[in-house]
Amino acid sequence: MAPSMDDKVTSPLKVTMAKVALEAGVSRATASRVFYGSTPVAEHTRRAVYEAAERLGYVPNTMARSLAARSSDILGLLLRAPDNPAYGLLFAELQAHVSAAGLQMVTVAPSRHEGAHFERQALNRLLGLRVGGMFVSTGVIRAEMLEPFLDLVPVVVVGRPESHPDIHSVSYDEDYNAGLLVDAVVAAGHRGAAVVVPDHSVSEHRRGVAMVRGLTERGVKVYEVSSPTFGSREEGAREIVELRREERITAAMFPSDWRLLAFLPHAQEAGLKVPDDLSLTGFDGILPGIDLMGFTTVRIPVEDAARRAVEVMRAQLDERTPPRHELLPGTLVRGRTLAQAPTAR
Missing domain, CATH: 3.40.50.2300 (Response regulator)
Known part of the structure; x- marks a missing residue:
């Protein structure tokens, strides 16, 4: 037998505040104060309204409130x-x-x-x-x-x-944070480094530019690797591999840990061992499992x-x-x- 109308579940979006107020035994104005916190409401009243809302499946219409x-x-x-x-x-x-x-x-x-x-x-x-x-x-x-x-x-x-x-x-503080990585790379004796500098991200571009500037000021030969394609994490990987094969660099610096992670398969395919053949640094320090991967990075x-x-x-x-x-x-x-x-x- 088909369910009667009374057996059908009412959509939460069709349950009005007036129905909740009636169910809770309070005025609509009181129910409104409970949901939107305009003035204090007694705890027992608040609880009664919330319980009625839960029974009816009421969803507060925050959009209507903001429009009004x-x-x-x-x-x-x-x-x-x-x-x-x-x-x-x-x-x-x-x-x-x-x-x-x-x-x-x-x-x-x-x-x-x-x-x-x-x-x-x-x-x-x-x-x-x-x-x-x-x-x-x-x-x-x-x-x-x-x-x-x-x-x-x-x-x-x-x-x-x-x-x-x-x-x-x-x-x-992207300039300061980039400086931390520059100091670490220089202290490790690297005299040639590639730095990925994306075009589309304000933050990543700022990081890349700051790393290029910091390395240059410290006398390191810098190879700036452009990344003009929006949304590409692997861009520049082949150029970095080629720079290492030509023995121009011993380190590569990435403006995010995701970009470093995306480079690792390319390094592996090229037979490069990290960090024996090529040292790598990232940025962010949030990537899940980053401690297990052992990235040198900055935790923002x-x-x-x-x-x-x-x-x-x-x-x-x-x-x-x-x-x-x-x-x-x-x-x-x-x-x-x-x-x-x-x-x-």
């Missing part, structure tokens, strides 16, 4: 490639601190193959959701692309260097960046203040992929 309000406690996050461990950890930390601050966050994450055009569209979508503020955590979109949004909502750039005078930022302070970014955003929601650019130093991780140069042994 002049401001919103819903924040937007534009996140680059959450499958990248560094961005994935940043997302998790931001979400935790946003929740602890009594706010909410909606995230838009273009794939790692989508460029600046897609990220600009994502920013427009976040504004369409009437978010009260936006975190921007991507090394692809440039500061000038953020300018149209600055008068609309507070914008905090997280995890990448930013010098725009009207944009708040909490980022990793993702947790601190997320905490500070939410503190800055919270302050901006209360009162717009002049922008600040905060730089957070990382920590050198001495692994097994960097050894004394063959000529220095």
Whole structure:
């Protein structure tokens, strides 16, 4: 026998707040205060409303609330490639601190193959959701692309260097962090090194340029390896192998651990032993299993960046203040992929 209408489960999206209030024996206004926290509600009342919502499968309509309000406690996050461990950890930390601050966050994450055009569209979508503020955590979109949004909502750039005078930022000190790796490579006696310098990522480009500059200032012969293709991690691998075969380099430096990891199969195929034939360094220090792989890298302070970014955003929601650019130093991780140069042994 077919189920009766009474037996059918009502879609959570069709359960209204009025129904929840009726089920809990309170007014609709009281139920609204429970869900949206506008004024204090007695604990027994709060519990009754939540229990009624659970029985009915009610989903609070946060979108309707933000449309009705002049401001919103819903924040937007534009996140680059959450499958990248560094961005994935940043997302998790931001979400935790946003929740602890009594706010909410909606995230838009273009794939790692989508460029600046897609990220600009994502920013427009976040504004369409009437978010009260936006975190921007991507090394692809440039500061000038953020300018149209600055008068609309507070914008905090997280995890990448930013010098725009009207944009708040909490980022990793890429120049300092690159210097840590340069010091380690020079101390190991390397006099010829390849450095991968991507074009499309603000953070990775800054890291590569800083490593090239630091090595050059220390008298090391530097071979800059370009990576112009967006989303490519292996680009430049053949050039690095050829430079080693020609005995021009004894070390290669990558602006991310993922790029170092992508190079390893090429080194193996070429018969190069790491670090006996070629020393390698990465960047980020977040990659799962990195301690087992023994990468020499810099651990960036993702947790601190997320905490500070939410503190800055919270302050901006209360009162717009002049922008600040905060730089957070990382920590050198001495692994097994960097050894004394063959000529220095």
